[in-house]
Amino acid sequence: MAQEQKDFRAETGEEPYWTDAAFGGMPTYQLGAHYPHNYIKKLDSVLRFLPRPADYLFLYFIGFYILLLCMKVDYKLAFLGSIAFGFSTYLIIILGIGHNSKAHAIAYMPMVLAGIIAIFRHRNIWSFLLLTVAIALEIQANHFQMTYYLLLLVIILGIAYLVDAYQKQLIPQYFKSIGVMVVAVVLAIAANATNLLATSEYTQFSTRGESELSIQPNGGPKKKSGLGFEYITSYSYGIVESFNLMVPRFMGGGSSEDIGKDSNIYKSLREIGASPSQAAGFAENAPTYWGNQPYVGAPAYIGATVIFLFVFALFLIRGRLKWWIVGGSILALLLSWGKNFEFLTKFFIEFVPLYDKFRAITSIQVILELCLPLLAIMGLYRLFLNEVKKDEKLYALKWSSIITGGLLLIFLLFKSVLFDFAGANDAMYSKQFGMDFMNALEEDRKSIFNNDVIRSLIFVLIAAGLIWAFLKAKVNRNMLIGGLAILILVDLIGVDKRYVDEDDFVQAREMEQPFQKMAADDAILEDQTHYKVFDVSGDPFNTGRTSYYHNALGGYHAAKPGRIQDLFDFYISKNNMKILSMLNVKYFIVPTEEGNQAQQNPDAFGNSWLVNDVTWVESQDQEILSLEDADLKSTAIINFKFKDEVQNDFNFDSEANIELINYKPNELKYEFSADSNQFAVFSENYYQPGWKAYIDGKPTPHVQVNYVLRGMNIPAGEHEVVFKFEPEVVTTGSTISLISSILIGLVVVGGIGYELKKRK
Structure with a gap:
């Protein structure tokens, strides 16, 4: 699903931060986005100097080795512990099935523990730096579930040390160590500010955030936030x-x-x-x-x-x-x-x-x-x-x-x-x-x-x-x-090779292009316009293959856009063609006896259209349910919370025209022409924190319509309408990351100076 952003980055040298290749459109924050001043990521790249997946295996070894050295174990036992940890079957299996971010986060866990234990033992500048860098690398690995589990273990470690400090009457020293750790954590978090802020922002719009729906497709009550018990377990x-x-x-x-x-x-x-x-x-x-x-x-x-x-x-x-x-x-x-x-x-x-x-x-x-x-x-x-x-x-x-x-x-x-x-x-x-x-x-x-x-x-x-x-x-x-x-x-590798062996390794060129084109892909790619593709040959919300070549409505991710998941549950899973057409699904990939084939949808609404009416609703429940019976080509369904941002002085003009003239993942340009004011709907996912709309270069408000899409008033005349993805979270986070990196650098320089002075 990251292929579109990789191609765009290679062609332009610019980071898009948005892709239409997954779920009809989502931020790339969880798809390998590159952020300014992310020096921790550069350090991580230095540590991962080996080819994948040997780089993760090396991190397993070196992290556990450092942990044991910090616990005053000699290098021979530390080596023994490293192979016992690194060749553990689960850690090898996740490499074999491509859970790279999980492996990445697990690999830095021992180093974080090493930093904590080192501070409890010494509270010197090098222990502080070890913990700061280790936590920063752990967060940068971007698998928050693994980091969360590490946090649970750290809490237990902290309680054990607190009890021990109480018994030995060393409570003041304990809290001094905690204070040093807090500073290290703050610096490490700040060094990853962009990623953390972006993830926090996107979480509210994902399936992991709080849902504004109170009903399920069957009419039953919906859990408002988090995942359900059955899904979790x-x-x-x-x-x-x-x-x-x-x-x-x-x-x-x-x-x-x-x-x-x-x-x-x-x-x-x-x-x-x-x-x-x-x-x-x-x-x-x-x-x-x-x-x-x-x-x-x-x-x-x-x-x-x-x-x-x-x-x-x-x-x-x-x-x-x-x-x-x-x-x-x-x-x-x-x-x-x-x-x-x-x-x-x-x-x-x-x-x-x-x-x-x-x-x-x-x-x-x-x-x-x-x-x-x-x-x-x-x-x-x-x-x-x-x-x-x-x-x-x-x-x-x-x-x-x-x-x-x-x-x-x-x-x-x-x-x-x-x-x-x-x-x-x-x-x-x-x-x-x-x-x-x-x-x-x-x-x-x-x-x-x-x-x-x-x-x-x-x-x-x-x-x-x-x-x-x-x-x-x-x-x-x-x-x-x-x-x-x-x-x-012999014990661990003997079991590891039952599940990951030579057959799991392929030529580099296969990794560089993991999906071979099918005849259906070639047929669809002949169409150079902007549209979406829906693959019904399998589970469309459980594969990233379609995203590799096309702007896909489906995809595979642990934190899908919440509203697209809602639409899938209510309508798409039931093959509701009106909803698919509204989302500008122009092509389907369908299974046939001759293999998967491309099938065109002649009723796709296109990239944008003008409506003659607005239906106002009071809740998200009403908004999603209203999609069932509404004529979505002529009516926009809008929540009352946007009442002040929508003008009602528009009259549908059958001669009016709006057309997408230029597409980039982070910028869309439309030409508009009409003799009267109009209200336009765009078949692009609404995401308020980053997308900005402009008419002839002037910032113009746009609103959420039809539960997932964008809509806006456009005045009479000929205009250029532009949507740009300009996430403020990246600018803010990058500034914080830069400041944190400078502070960490000053600590390093100060530590080296202190050591030289002490030796002299």
């Missing part, structure tokens, strides 16, 4: 499914797994008449997953070795470090259960600010991906300390082995008693293929379960054996670290 991790963290395919793995021709379902399908190729094709995408989530790309596997080391650390570590890591991990796990732990989830949705703005809550498990390897490495750090008694270390080894190994043995021996291996869609498969197939599928699920439980048990026993050998002086410290590094790499 549509992806909820199962309570039992959480053992995926330790056993990769505990519940069958992803929604579809390749289990090969040796599987029971392959044999079953052959027995009921399927051809070898049909049976093999099904076995390559077998429904092995037996959890309750709608879709699972892969399990969020942290690693049996890492889990064992985490449990081992629980017996060796005490105090604030243990409790903030364990507290954050437990909270993340409980919240990831969503509707399976309804009480806590509803409490957060109702009472915790902003929590209801995010969906796919299973992704809060990134906190587990961070916390578990962190405590695991700190446990090894304690293992190597002479001050910790050997008996205490042996005790920790014994019980961590019993807990993790024993749990895996219970799963292995009593699986048929504990689990039914039945999936949410099994009734459909039973009806389609019969009970013999279902029995075969259950046996395959058990086999997958067995194999991975045994696999995890082996890794646990080897890890325990390595620590035992160290405690018995049979291997030294370096040999133990090296052995664990190999074990963790």
